[in-house]
Amino acid sequence: MDFWPEFLASSWGREFVAGGFGGIAGIISGYPLDTLRIRQQSSNKGSAFSILRHVVAKEGPFALYRGMAAPLASVTFQNAMVFQIYAIFSRACDSSVPATDPPSYKGVALGGFSTGAMQSLLLSPVELVKIRLQLQNTGKVTEPHKGPSQVAKTIWKKEGLKGIYRGLGVTMLRDAPAHGFYFWTYEYMREQLHPGCRKSGQESLNTMLIAGGLAGVASWVCCYPLDVIKTRLQAQTPSSVKYRGIFDCLKKSVKEEGYSVLWRGLGTAVARAFVVNGAIFAAYEISLRCLFNNGSIQLEEAI
Template sequence: MDFWPEFLASSSGKEFVGGGFGGMAGIISGYPLDTLRIRQQSSKSGSALSMLRSVVATEGPCALYRGMAAPLASVTFQNAMVFQIYAILSRAFDSSVSANDPPSYQSVALAGVGTGALQSILLSPVELVKIRLQLQNRGPTTLHPTASHRGPISVAKSIWRTEGLRGIYRGFTITVLRDAPAHGFYFWTYEYAREKLHPGCRKMGDESLRTMLVAGGLGGVASWISCYPLDVVKTRLQAQSLSSPRKYNGIIDCLKKSVKQEGSGVLWRGLGTAVARAFVVNGAVFAAYETTLRCLFNNGSIQTENTF
């Protein structure tokens, strides 16, 4: 693969650094909406607005950030790895293209699929801990109402002690099934949208901040719409623990029981919240990522004028 010397010489891990900053920006900007999404998916009713009012009234506004330490602590490394792996794979799938030219859209999509599958190894345990914390203190609907954890370390220790390694990776298969195609849509939509909004920017890297925000937001929306029913199933499976009655016995069983008991609409419950969050979060992710790369590569300052 002839791209390796050129790519490594010009990159030097800068995508890793940029991805880390992008991940932190995404988590901080969208975590309250993520908490509402998780609660909508695990409940039988309630709009995002009514759930927001209920959470703030009964648990306080800080409850919207409960469990954020787990993804925030890992997100720098996780997102950094995602963007570095994506950068390498997108070139590996299109090694005939010069290092100075952007990879093809087909390579972008394939690299996204590979990146999504690989990042699930790290993401699955983190999301498991996050979901357990986000669903804590919910009275009768809590799967294990007697347990009260003060943070992600407490949850992780409890899962390891009672369920072992298998418990830590509960939901891993559904996470891979969700993230592999979703990341393909994610990166392809971002690259396609930014080029349409600012022709030539994929090669020149001269798009405006507004273009980054919009293209990143559209990429996030496309990825969530493509995988949302699987995300609902993943949330319900990872919310289970050995200390509570087992409701679902796998992906297919969870899918069948959820639809039978609550209708097909259950697979799209919380989609509005997820899409709103995805646009905000991924706009921030890509804007922070691209801005960091420009600073590291010394390609000049980011333009903020309207270019479309």
């Protein structure tokens, strides 16, 4: 009975809940664009608009949300873990900064890098299931599935633990530097847009949305070719193995489709990143301030 009041009374509990709200806002706002990105990366069937028309006409608009349950189910814990680990590492990576001051930009970048590497352990299986569901009815995934749990059971039965963590290496290579850029860009841009906000904790909603959106764009641009390779590796099933690893996938993809394949779907990813990460940081910051009671007043004054 007393768990939730005590949980929300702690700083860790507030960070956990705020991170969950941020992640949920990001998933719901950007999932259709993510489905289009995945389909663009896995094939060469035209622009995002042509794929959108085809999906809606052939499979219905709800196909754009296929596989959303997998990331949505894990998003609260994942986002809470990301923000908590980042808070710890951003301080630990540069201990010269006083505890009363915000982390240095060096600490922010190194903390984000460490956070990205660690969260890959959780994110890789979730994205594997999501990709398998998103690529149904495209010819890339032949086994029909009704939901994420059935996909996970099928992968475990046919491929075991190795199958569940297919693509872990490339996920880690993608997420570690991407998260370094992600948190550094957010902290830098919010300070440029609203000088002094890193110390005062007061900023406008527009600052959160723009800084968060730009952080998402920066993180995707720096790692996008690795994301294309990750999608192709995780889309493989035991009956359709084409690539033996990261470098083999890179070599064959470029040979067959040219270097442009490494940037296919970037426009969709950038648009999605701006929307999603603006929503994540805005929801996270607002939720955190509301949980501290006085935050909502500060936000109203800053808008």
